[in-house]
Amino acid sequence: MEAKTLVLGVIGSDVHAVGNKILEISLKEAGFSVVNLGVLVSQKEFVEAALETNADAIMVSSLYGHGEIDVRGLREALIEAGIGDTLMYIGGYLVVGSQEWTEVEAKFKNLGFDRVYPPSTLPEDFIPTLKEDLGM
Amino acid sequence: MTEAMILVDIGSTFTKVTAVNTRERSILSQSLAPTTPTDVSVGLQNALDQLELTSGALQEARVLACSSAAGGLRMVAIGLVEDLTAKAAKLAALGAGARVLKTYSFQLTEADRAEIIELDPDIILLAGGTDGGNSENILHNAKVLASLPKAVPIVIAGNRSVAQEVARTFPESFSTYISANVMPTIGKLQVEPARESIRKVFMEKITYAKGLNRASRLIDSIFMPTPAAVLRAGQLLSEGTAVTKGWGDILIVDVGGATTDVHSLGVGLPTKAGVVVRGLPEPFAKRTVEGDLGVRVSVLSLTEAVDARVLAQDTGWTVEQVESRVQALHKDPETLPQNPEEERFDQILGYHAIKLGVGRHVGRLSELYTPSGLVWIQDGKDLSKVSKVIGTGGVLINSRDPLMMLEGAGQESLALELRPENPSYFLDGGYILASMGLLAQEQPEAALTILQKSLSERELIRRDI
Ligand code: B12
Numbered sequence: 003m004e005a006k007t008l009v010l011g012v013i014g015s016d017v018h019a020v021g022n023k024i025l026e027i028s029l030k031e032a033g034f035s036v037v038n039l040g041v042l043v044s045q046k047e048f049v050e051a052a053l054e055t056n057a058d059a060i061m062v063s064s065l066y067g068h069g070e071i072d073v074r075g076l077r078e079a080l081i082e083a084g085i086g087d088t089l090m091y092i093g094g095y096l097v098v099g100s101q102e103w104t105e106v107e108a109k110f111k112n113l114g115f116d117r118v119y120p121p122s123t124l125p126e127d128f129i130p131t132l133k134e135d136l137g138m
Numbered sequence: 139m140t141e142a143m144i145l146v147d148i149g150s151t152f153t154k155v156t157a158v159n160t161r162e163r164s165i166l167s168q169s170l171a172p173t174t175p176t177d178v179s180v181g182l183q184n185a186l187d188q189l190e191l192t193s194g195a196l197q198e199a200r201v202l203a204c205s206s207a208a209g210g211l212r213m214v215a216i217g218l219v220e221d222l223t224a225k226a227a228k229l230a231a232l233g234a235g236a237r238v239l240k241t242y243s244f245q246l247t248e249a250d251r252a253e254i255i256e257l258d259p260d261i262i263l264l265a266g267g268t269d270g271g272n273s274e275n276i277l278h279n280a281k282v283l284a285s286l287p288k289a290v291p292i293v294i295a296g297n298r299s300v301a302q303e304v305a306r307t308f309p310e311s312f313s314t315y316i317s318a319n320v321m322p323t324i325g326k327l328q329v330e331p332a333r334e335s336i337r338k339v340f341m342e343k344i345t346y347a348k349g350l351n352r353a354s355r356l357i358d359s360i361f362m363p364t365p366a367a368v369l370r371a372g373q374l375l376s377e378g379t380a381v382t383k384g385w386g387d388i389l390i391v392d393v394g395g396a397t398t399d400v401h402s403l404g405v406g407l408p409t410k411a412g413v414v415v416r417g418l419p420e421p422f423a424k425r426t427v428e429g430d431l432g433v434r435v436s437v438l439s440l441t442e443a444v445d446a447r448v449l450a451q452d453t454g455w456t457v458e459q460v461e462s463r464v465q466a467l468h469k470d471p472e473t474l475p476q477n478p479e480e481e482r483f484d485q486i487l488g489y490h491a492i493k494l495g496v497g498r499h500v501g502r503l504s505e506l507y508t509p510s511g512l513v514w515i516q517d518g519k520d521l522s523k524v525s526k527v528i529g530t531g532g533v534l535i536n537s538r539d540p541l542m543m544l545e546g547a548g549q550e551s552l553a554l555e556l557r558p559e560n561p562s563y564f565l566d567g568g569y570i571l572a573s574m575g576l577l578a579q580e581q582p583e584a585a586l587t588i589l590q591k592s593l594s595e596r597e598l599i600r601r602d603i
Pocket of ligand 1: 018024091120
């Protein structure tokens with residue numbers, strides 16, 4: 003079977019590069035075809051890369067606390083581009099201040115993400131779910 | 139094999155011929171005759187005859203040629219996303235020496251199809267999708283193109299998973315050429331194979347379609363579009379050979395009546411600290427053509443881009459005077475300056491065409507405010523450390539003050555353009571760039587020596603201070 007394609011990147015004006023590199027390495031090891039856009043990635047770049055590569059899923063990271071604003075409209079942009087059914091995950095450091103995790107998760111799901119991960123999520127914590135979601 | 143070689147450049151107005159001695163690495167003689175559009179072999183024979191007169195028998199010499207006659211190589215480029223595969227396709231076509239009539243992205247519509255019929259391109263470059271990526275779009279576009287009433291050679295350089303299927307979409311009457319993807323994966327540009335395919339099609343099909351094959355009895359091999367030969371010369375001059383060191387990063391500028399061509403040779407990585415590069419990486423050998431910047435046929439759009447008031451200020455004329463001169467040049471593109479003021483006006487036009495053309499070619503910095511402070515984003519190539527700018531083409535070569543025009547390359551037209559900061563200027567006064575690009579295919583060492591010598595002798599230096 004052909005490898006599933008993932009588009010990876012850290013959204014907005016966010017420069018936290020370490021987690022993104024770790025994700026790239028571990029997802030490649032897990033057998034995915036990985037298109038890593040790196041840090042400082044705009045919504046437009048996510049959408050266009052997903053379109054050209056026919057991506058199966060988009061993995062968004064946000065660490066610096068502005069994730070909620072940065073991702074607003076991303077799902078709608080994918081719909082506009084004709085690839086609205088692409089699986090979307092988000093992780094990193096989405097909690098700001100002392101918010102409840104369930105609240106944060108609900109907020110991002112509402113913004114169009116299929117799965118939302120809390121800080122310090124390890125690759126082995128979500129890769130099995132990802133494979134399952136992609137029917138692997 | 140004899141040591142002499144003849145290099146031919148069949149231009150739209152003149153056919154230029156250069157004979158070289160490849161062992162001595164020197165120019166034997168040069169000649170020039172008006173191009174004869176209905177049968178280019180007549181003009182070529184005239185030029186060759188003059189050469190015989192000046193340098194004796196050259197019967198044995200091999201003859202290589204390039205051409206920009208009959209409208210040059212006219213292409214349409216097609217991709218999926220405007221900033222990704224469509225841009226990559228356009229860069230590939232430009233690098234192959236084509237005039238890109240239009241670039242299309244996403245799915246071609248009925249209106250696009252009608253427009254393509256109208257444009258009547260010589261070759262269509264069809265890209266779209268990274269390897270293993272989107273296939274729907276290129277298949278759709280292939281279907282639309284397959285229904286064109288007139289067969290056009292199609293170079294396929296998109297998602298390799300469906301390349302064969304795309305080729306099969308076309309009826310027998312179309313020639314299709316499968317090439318490697320111009321963008322195999324996001325962020326990777328691969329334009330060389332597509333450029334090669336385009337050149338092959340140009341040799342096999344286009345020279346015939348344009349009647350250039352009539353000259354083929356006079357020519358031994360290699361027929362490429364002239365801009366491709368110029369880019370090849372630039373590449374050799376920049377990179378050098380295994381034996382001889384090149385000049386490093388350079389910029390070549392050609393301002394003409396209709397367009398301004400800019401070629402850069404250099405990777406263009408950031409030269410300043412703390413800069414992040416964005417967008418599609420650009421090719422080492424990059425060519426851009428500005429169809430609205432020219433000093434005759436395109437003088438109206440040039441004036442619009444510069445602003446007549448700026449031209450008035452530079453010339454000391456009134457805006458009305460500027461406008462009436464511009465109208466005159468537009469009405470009769472053959473107009474030549476009749477007095478020093480009109481000559482200076484032409485120079486000022488050339489200066490601005492180069493200033494804007496280089497500004498569009500080079501990369502640009504923009505500021506991005508992040509929570510941890512300011513970050514600089516670079517789009518395109520940083521050419522600020524390019525140390526040599528070379529001018530070529532009739533307008534510059536025949537000008538009394540080419541330096542004045544060329545200095546436009548170093549003048550910022552918009553803030554934060556990454557253009558050469560402090561270059562030296564050279565003139566291709568011997569009209570040899572295209573010829574040496576041809577020679578480079580067979581005798582790179584000789585071509586490089588002749589290029590470096592000829593250009594070094596024509597460094598342009600301000601003497602009036
Ligand atoms: C190093 C660091 C920096 C460095 C980054 C260097 C670099 N280029 O990478 C610098 C100094 C530049 C920096 C700057 C800032 N930082 Co900082 N930084 C950190 C720090 C200490 C470590 C980040 C790190 O590399 N972690 C290690 C990697 C491996 O983990 P990770 O990125 O979280 O990724 C893992 C998981 O989260 C998960 N994951 C990540 N993405 C995704 C996506 C998906 C889909 C999934 C499933 C999983 C997943 O997988 C990864 C591997 O396990 C954290 C604190 C911390 N301990 O986490 C603060 C931290 C992230 N920074 C923070 C802040 C506030 C900032 C600044 C705004 C500070 C400022 N005012 O200047 C700036 C913002 C700069 C910018 N424009 O982005 C806050 C964020 C708070 C918030 N979100 O509410 C943190 C949490 C510190 C804190 N406790 O306050 N920072």
